Amino acid sequence: MSVKEYIRERYFPHMWCPGCGHGTILNSLLHAVDQLQLDKKDLVMTSGIGCSARISGYVDFHSLHTIHGRALAFATGVKLSKPELKLIVPMGDGDALAIGGNHFIHAARRNIDITAIVMNNRIYGMTGGQFSPLSGAGKKATTAPYSTIDSAFDVVKLATAAGASFVARSTAYHVLETIDILKKAINHKGFSVVEILSQCPTHYGRKNKEGNASQMLKFQKDTTAKIGSKALEKNPLLIPRGIFVDNDVPEYCQAYDEVIERAMKGRKA
Amino acid sequence: MARLKLKEHVINRDWCKGCGICVDFCPKQVLELDSKEKVIAARPEDCICCKLCELRCPDLAIEVLTDRDDKND
Amino acid sequence: MTEKIKFVQGNEACVEGALYAGVDFFAGYPITPSTEIAEVLSKRLPEKGGKFIQMEDEIASMCAIIGASLTGHKVMTATSGPGFSLKQEALGYACMAEIPCVIVNVQRGGPSTGNPTHVSQGDINQARWGTHGDHSIIALTASNHQDVFAMTVDAFNLAETYRTPVVLLFDEAVGHMREKLIVPEAGEIARVDRLRTSLGKGVDYHPYLPREDGRLPMSDFGGDHRYNVTGLFHDMWGFPSNNPKVVSGLLHHLNDKIENNVHNITRYKEHFMDDAEYILISYGSSARSAIHIATNRRARGEKMGVLELQSLWPFPEAMIREKCANAKAVLVVEMNMGQVMRHVKAAVDRPENVFLVNRIDGKLITPTDIKSLLRVIQGRGV
CATH class of the missing domain: 3.40.50.970 (Thiamin diphosphate (ThDP)-binding fold, Pyr/PP domains)
Known part of the structure; x- marks a missing residue:
């Protein structure tokens, strides 16, 4: 099968801006799903609101484009009610961690088998370039004309602390790593979080003078390094990439099956 | 392992938005944007079939079709 | 059993x-x-x-x-x-x-x-x-x-x-x-189960195209049909659209499928409503006090009845208008500032004959609360 088999071609070209990293993330995800030879019938994509969320319309999966920040809560209902389905939940940084922050940590705590992808472009793009909880301090945005004073979350640390059993980070530049990580995340039994640094040349890049899409991608290349690499050892200020957590922990739907077993036994007794 | 041999670059001009990512990161400068800001394979003979253009394209607009070159096995 | x-x-x-x-x-x-x-x-x-x-x-x-x-x-x-x-x-x-x-x-x-x-x-x-x-x-x-x-x-x-x-x-x-x-035996009360599409794999299924009877057969996630579900205005495949025809068509459909079926959805009970001149309209726990009063008054020969609403939305306007056509007074008994009373006033022919009996202090409406207002309306003093 080719990656085109997994998209709804009639809705292309997609609505994202030229050079948007979200398109590359879609591309990587399609390659991951294709390489895993997954059956489209088993795939459900749930998304929230924002640029990122439009991804669910383009994939030929069962797709659920929901409300802002709540994609994981909807996905929890889909997954628990039909555990044989594979849930992929791409979210923007504001979607996942501002309005959706509570659902994010609780899905991680439950370790429900969902693959959460944080498409982190550090900005609210759809509404025109307001700062997000991942912008970090000292950044320009339409709601931060004097630059931001808010600190950013570290998605990897947050997800790890909340109990996600698979946590990884890649970038839109490092496509081969992204594909490999996404394959492992999808196959992982439990809640997996993959943060993928993305670029928004239209808003974030323009406001913060980071150049065009290619220059922003080069920035991702220059400011990140693989876990365990010499580059990271030499310069700990680089953002680490790779798989940070990969634990075998009881999964929520399986645990609930045991609840059902106990309840049914109790009834018979 | 068999090396890949280029058949052709299939470019979907309706989907290409001319962002230039494929052009800028091609290790062999095979690709260019034309006067309409759409990508073209200007020097296909230099292509090493790494397919990074295909994988990085945000618009799924470029595909590198290859054959296995079994002579190099 | x-x-x-x-x-x-x-x-x-x-x-x-x-x-x-x-x-x-x-x-x-x-x-x-x-x-x-x-x-x-x-x-x-x-x-x-x-x-x-x-x-x-x-x-x-x-x-x-x-x-x-x-x-x-x-x-x-x-x-x-x-x-x-x-x-x-x-x-x-x-x-x-x-x-x-x-x-x-x-x-x-x-x-x-x-x-x-x-x-x-x-x-x-x-x-x-x-x-x-x-x-x-x-x-x-x-x-x-x-x-x-x-x-x-x-x-x-x-x-x-x-x-x-x-x-x-x-x-x-x-x-x-x-x-x-x-608890009734299984089957005693009818159960409506999910209406699923009969279309097979490979046939273009339209999740948002109503059948002639207005119903929309569904397809389960995980089934043969993959479609899009969104909160945006959408076409018959569920894909977002801001085409004015699609937008107004969907909004009409969402309203019509319910408002055009008020008669099928309306649920109510009548207590002593034959020839009732004084009608108490109520619902929920307030209705219990209303029924208590009407029971006592009927025993004394007074023509009082209770129209107990069991469906509040879509509002059963036509039914209320018909039932209250000959009423001397309509008392809406509810525990709020008159939320249903306003709709009853809009529904009946003589809104000036509609009165509110309410409590908003966290206590149940008592028969005495209703009696007090009845005294005034019936001209028997305060």
Whole structure:
């Protein structure tokens, strides 16, 4: 099968801006799903609101484009009610961690088998370039004309602390790593979080003078390094990439099956 | 392992938005944007079939079709 | 069958009704005075292989049941005042995406945290207009446990029939009061199950194209048909569209499928309504006091009756107008500032004859409260 088999071609070209990293993330995800030879019938994509969320319309999966920040809560209902389905939940940084922050940590705590992808472009793009909880301090945005004073979350640390059993980070530049990580995340039994640094040349890049899409991608290349690499050892200020957590922990739907077993036994007794 | 041999670059001009990512990161400068800001394979003979253009394209607009070159096995 | 007779809380009667209707997925969050519904379902659902999940908040609970409905399950959540406020956005999503689900609101005093352990009927209009935008909604209510059971079964049936969220508006007094409930034998009350498409694999399925009878067959997530579900205005495939024709067509459809079926959705009970000159319109626990008064007055030969509403939305305007055509006075008995009274005034021919008997202090309306107003209306002094 080719990656085109997994998209709804009639809705292309997609609505994202030229050079948007979200398109590359879609591309990587399609390659991951294709390489895993997954059956489209088993795939459900749930998304929230924002640029990122439009991804669910383009994939030929069962797709659920929901409300802002709540994609994981909807996905929890889909997954628990039909555990044989594979849930992929791409979210923007504001979607996942501002309005959706509570659902994010609780899905991680439950370790429900969902693959959460944080498409982190550090900005609210759809509404025109307001700062997000991942912008970090000292950044320009339409709601931060004097630059931001808010600190950013570290998605990897947050997800790890909340109990996600698979946590990884890649970038839109490092496509081969992204594909490999996404394959492992999808196959992982439990809640997996993959943060993928993305670029928004239209808003974030323009406001913060980071150049065009290619220059922003080069920035991702220059400011990140693989876990365990010499580059990271030499310069700990680089953002680490790779798989940070990969634990075998009881999964929520399986645990609930045991609840059902106990309840049914109790009834018979 | 068999090396890949280029058949052709299939470019979907309706989907290409001319962002230039494929052009800028091609290790062999095979690709260019034309006067309409759409990508073209200007020097296909230099292509090493790494397919990074295909994988990085945000618009799924470029595909590198290859054959296995079994002579190099 | 003696084991079918139970002595239960109203909240438990609601659970029995939901189980009878076939609920197999519940998501909720603790809140007074509805919590017993979640507590009992956490025990009962896994016993029959169903799923219960306690979510991180009210919003998530509403979202989770919508997700579970899409995989083909009968779903419910339960809440009260503040929780009902939090659920409104996702409730609108269920209206827009046409997803069957049941939302129980056991009403307590508001606004805000209000009077959590005391009775109120202050969320009637919120059930109608709590979520933003034009839409229509079905809301049912009940005054006793047998009716709580029946209305809960009905709520599931209507949700499936019209592919829409249905709100059950109970109140704290009914929810917490204990009385007898007879659980009917299976099959005694009809059950509407999910209408699924008969189209096979490879055939272009339109999840949002109504059949001639107005119903929209569904396809479970995980089934042969992959389609898009969105809260944006969408075409017949569920793909976002802002084409003016698509937008107005969908909005008309969402309203018409309910408003054009008021006669099918309306549920009410008549107590001594033949030749009644004084009509008490009431619902929920308030109706119990109204029925008490009418029973006593009838015994004294006074022509008084009670029209007990069991469906509040869509508002049964035509039915009320007809029943009240010959009334000397209509008293709306409710525990709010006149939320239903205003709609009754708009419905009847002589709105000047419509009066409000209310309490808003967290106490039940007593027969004495109703008697006091009757004295004034009937010219028997204050």
